[in-house]
Amino acid sequence: MFTFLFALCFISAANFAAGAQAPIIPQPMQFDMGQTTLTLASNFVFNSSSKSSTLVNAFERYKSLIFSHTSSPTGTMLGSLSVTVDSADENLGLDTDESYMLKIETSPASAELHAANVYGALHGLETFSQLVMYNFTADAYQISNAPWNINDKPRFPYRGLMIDTSRHFEPIRAVKQVLDAMAYAKLNVLHWHVVDSQSFPLQSVKYPKLWDGAYTGQERFTIDDAKDVVEYARQRGIWVLVEFDMPGHAASWCVGYPEICPAPDCTQPLNPATNATFDLIEGLLQEMTGVFPNQYIHLGGDEVNTNCWTKTPSVAAWMKSQNFTTDQAYMYFIERAHKIAHDVGRIPINWEEVFNHFGTQLDKESIIHVWLNHATAAKIVAAGYRCILSNSDVWYLDHLTVTWEKFYDNDPFQGISDPNQQKLMLGGEVCMWGETVDPSDIDQTIWPRAAAAAERLWSPQDVTDHDQFLQRLLAFRCLLNRRGIKAAPANNTQARSAPHGPGSCYKQ
Known part of the structure; x- marks a missing residue:
C-alpha cells in the first residue's frame, strides 16, 4: 500500500512539472524548477541568525509537520534551510510585506529562504513544507523537480x-x-x-x-x-x-x-x-x-x-x-x-x-x-x-x-x-x-x-x-x-460529504 501511495504522489509531481505549475497551494507568483530529485538529510535543520521567537517557534512547528517519519537517506543530501529576514518588526496588518524568496539548489545541495520580515518567512516555510515528500521505498524525505527558484508575494493584502x-x-x-x-x-x-x-x-x-x-x-x-x-x-x-x-x-x-x-x-x-x-x-x-x-x-x-x-x-x-x-x-x-x-x-x-x-x-x-x-x-x-x-x-x-x-x-x-x-x-x-x-x-x-x-x-x-x-x-x-485537519473530499457536489467508497485520498 505504501508503494502505491508513493507512486500516486510522484505521478502527481510529474504532472505538475509537465503543466508548468508547482505542487503548492496557493500557486506562487513566479517560479522556476528543474528535473532533479533532492534528498534531505536525516538531521535536516532550519537555521537563522534572527533571534525572533516567532521564527524559532515556526521552525519547531514545521519540523514536526514535515518530518513525521524517521528516515535513513543515502547519497548527497540537503542538510539545512537557511532563513534570513530583513526586518525585526513584527507588527502585522494590511501594510505588512508578506513577500519571500525561496531558492533550492542541487549542485551543491543548498536551500535559502529570504523574506522582508518574519511573516514572509512563515509563508516561505509553508511553501518549502509542501515541496517535501516522504519516499517510503527509499526511506527518505525528498524534493522533486529541483532546483527551485521561487519569488512570491500575495496579490491582495x-x-x-x-x-x-x-x-x-x-x-x-x-x-x-x-x-x-x-x-x-x-x-x-x-x-x-x-x-x-x-x-x-x-x-x-x-x-x-x-x-x-x-x-x-x-x-x-x-x-x-x-x-x-x-x-x-x-x-x-x-x-x-x-x-x-x-x-x-x-x-x-x-x-x-x-x-x-x-x-x-x-x-x-x-x-x-x-x-x-x-x-x-x-x-x-x-x-x-x-x-x-x-x-x-x-x-x-x-x-x-x-x-x-x-x-x-x-x-x-x-x-x-x-x-x-x-x-x-x-x-x-x-x-x-x-x-x-x-x-x-x-x-x-x-x-x-x-x-x-x-x-x-x-x-x-x-x-x-x-x-x-x-x-x-x-x-x-x-x-x-x-x-x-x-x-x-x-x-x-x-x-x-x-x-x-x-x-x-x-x-x-x-x-x-x-x-x-x-x-x-x-x-x-x-x-x-x-x-x-x-x-x-x-x-x-x-x-x-x-x-x-x-x-x-x-x-x-x-x-x-x-x-x-x-x-x-x-x-x-x-x-x-x-496534518489533522478534517478536510472533506475535494470533488463533493455537497460540501462536507463523506467519501463515496474505498479509494485513495488523492482520487476523491
Whole structure:
C-alpha cells in the first residue's frame, strides 16, 4: 500500500512539472524548477541568525509537520534551510510585506529562504513544507523537480476567513485548528464574528453582565482566551478582526443590559434614543483595543429592521423629536458608532447595507464589506472607499452546494479595471456562518473549498486553470488530512460529504 501511495504522489509531481505549475497551494507568483530529485538529510535543520521567537517557534512547528517519519537517506543530501529576514518588526496588518524568496539548489545541495520580515518567512516555510515528500521505498524525505527558484508575494493584502461563534459555540481548540489550516493556505485574517443575536460568549470586564447572553456558563470565552487566540494567530502570520455587529444582530446584549434595547419584547436594533447604548459601546470597544491590537474593527451594520424603533413609544417619540425618519435614525447610529471607533483608535468596517443606504455620506476612512452583490464592489471603489469582497452567492461556506470551481472563479477585480480603484479593493474572505456548524463539522465544511478562494486572493490573476488547480487541490486536501485537519473530499457536489467508497485520498 505504501508503494502505491508513493507512486500516486510522484505521478502527481510529474504532472505538475509537465503543466508548468508547482505542487503548492496557493500557486506562487513566479517560479522556476528543474528535473532533479533532492534528498534531505536525516538531521535536516532550519537555521537563522534572527533571534525572533516567532521564527524559532515556526521552525519547531514545521519540523514536526514535515518530518513525521524517521528516515535513513543515502547519497548527497540537503542538510539545512537557511532563513534570513530583513526586518525585526513584527507588527502585522494590511501594510505588512508578506513577500519571500525561496531558492533550492542541487549542485551543491543548498536551500535559502529570504523574506522582508518574519511573516514572509512563515509563508516561505509553508511553501518549502509542501515541496517535501516522504519516499517510503527509499526511506527518505525528498524534493522533486529541483532546483527551485521561487519569488512570491500575495496579490491582495486582505485574505480572510470568517468564523461565527454565536450561532454555535466553537471551543478555543476548534478556533486554533481553523487558524492552523488558514496558515497552510496562506490566509492572513481571521474575521471573528464573536457575538450575534443568539449569544454573547465573550467576556467583558467592564460590562460583566454581557456574558449573561451566552448560551450556558460553559460556552464562553474569557479575555485571556481571546488574547491567546490573537497571539496564536499572530504566530502563524494571521491577524484577528473582531466584529461586534450593531445595531441589528444584538439581542443577546439585552440579556444583561436591557436598558440599551428598545423593549423587553422587541430587543433589536439597539436603542439609539438613549446615551446608555453608546456609553456601553464606547466602554466595550475601548476595552477590546487591549485584546485585539490591530487598527480595524468590524461594526456590522447589516440587516437592520427598524420595526422595534417604530413600535416602541419612547424610541418613536425620540425620532419625532429629532425629526428623524427610521433611515435617518439608522444613519445617526452608524455615525455615532463610527465616531466611537475613531475615538478609541480604530477604523470601522461595515457590511454592504451601510453603503447601500448612505453612500458617500460615510467618512472616507470607512471600509465596506460586500456580501449581497458582487457588482456593489465596483460602486464602492469608484466612490473612493476601500472594499472587502465576500459575495454570498459563491464565498459563503454555509452554502453547501457551491463547489470549489465557483469559489475559484470569483475574482475581486471583476468589474474594476481602473488601477487606482483596484488599489482600493483590499481582497476578500470566505464566510463560515455558524447556524449548521459546530466542532463536529466545521473543518470539513470549510476545507478544501476555502483553499480555492485562498489561491484567488494570493496567486496572479491569470492563474485560473481548473484542471491544474484540481491536481493541487486533491494533494492539498490530503496534506490537510495528514496534518489533522478534517478536510472533506475535494470533488463533493455537497460540501462536507463523506467519501463515496474505498479509494485513495488523492482520487476523491
